[in-house]
Amino acid sequence: MSHTAAENKSQLGWDPDDPHGINPHHDEHHHFIADWRMQVSVLAILLFFTFLTVAFFRVEAWAEVAFGIHLPGWVNIVGAMSIATVKGVLVAAFFMQLRYDKVLNTFVLLFCLLCVGLFLGFSMIDLNSRHLVNDFSSGEIEMGGTGYGLNNAPADPEFSVKFGPKVNTAGMPLIYQARLDGALSGDPHYKGLNAYREDPTLNEADFWKTFYGSHATHRDLLDEHDYFTQLGYAHHDDVSTANKSRSRHGLTEGLFEDVAPSAFDEHGGSESHGGDGH
């Protein structure tokens, strides 16, 4: 085409760049240019909300210990997710400029989020309603847990960790194998029980000190010499809660009371029969 648009326009009597006259101002640029003060404000608000979500988490953790209360799990989730949603809306509206942009882009994002909602929502409905069909399906998904797996191999083939050919735990949960073999780290702190038992320079009590020091709930199945009692962690037998070291929610009351300490037998199961109430 040797003609320029302007020549065509004068010859034809209409604009070939805009034959229907729907965009009479197409030479003008209407792109929104953000005010720097607005952008600084949005950044400040976002940083403030980051501080707020951490503060919420810290205050909640502090209050649970200080007042000995167990806040319901949803407080934690609803608090953190509401703040994250506000932050997300701020980023999308101002940094991504959806507020000043064509509505179509917002529509694309919202439709995508609707799909995400369906995806998440139906997964949750499925998981929450399985017990309506089969009672046995309800066990593990209830808040509080059942302690399932603490003295049993994880038996759920769909969701349990699948052991590769490299790791043969003979039916033991992977964490017991890890407890025996330990990390590959050169740090003796992360070596497993086998190393502590075989190396004369290491004292097995140090291992259990670290183990029970982090989270002393009950005597571990591999603690054959009862370091649980020796190290003084068995002094809360009168306390009904299963957690004897620090306040945490999500544990069923009295859960571990009748878990007898024992080692795994050769069949991969536990010698103890656990609680009848499980």
Next chain:
Amino acid sequence: MSTMTDTNPIDVPQSILQSPKHWRNRVAGHHWRTGDEEFDAAKLGMWLFLTTEVLLFAGIFCGYAVFRMMYPEAWANGSHYLDWRFGAANTAVLLLSSWTAANAVRCAQLDKQFWLRVNIVVTVVCAALFIGIKFWFEYRVKLGQGKAPGTFFSYPFAHDPHEPLWWSLYYVGTGIHALHVVIGAVLFLVVLYYAKRYQAYGPTQYTLVENAALYWHLVDLVWIFLFPLLYLIH
């Protein structure tokens, strides 16, 4: 920083001003009526791509929700193993870089070539900082302790049989996000090269700056949700 158009104190050599890649000399593709239409179409295309990214991360969020409902003990323990200070530091770093990315677009719109480059450099430095904190202070330490995903798990002090699953989800979620950070940084380095070499972005032509910034904001957006889910909720 003022909102006035940059008076550009640097004498731009003729080789740059006359380059076909300089923003004043760039024209819309022949199949577009105007540059504006080309820009809007490119931006809509970017948004459509971003929705697929959201759906990618939605799979991870859904896995998180399902496994958290099934194994609340393992998930409660898992978040206690993570240090919120590293997560919060990385959140601040990403928010700052999102701001500089938005500023880069603004500088391109106002033909502030020097500040365009400064903002991109700060964004890329923030990306490096994010990756550095994640890999050096988090992945390296945790893997050394045996807190590894799936069958690689060898942390001797674990308490819940499903903690290896928690670590799988942690590494997949943060790993894919870190990959996006790296891709975004590379994208900005490309923009930086063209901005420095040709002054390719200005008031009438800044599509790539805009789309790189959109990608970067989405990476920020995903982290805004990953941070509380992994580090704070127990």
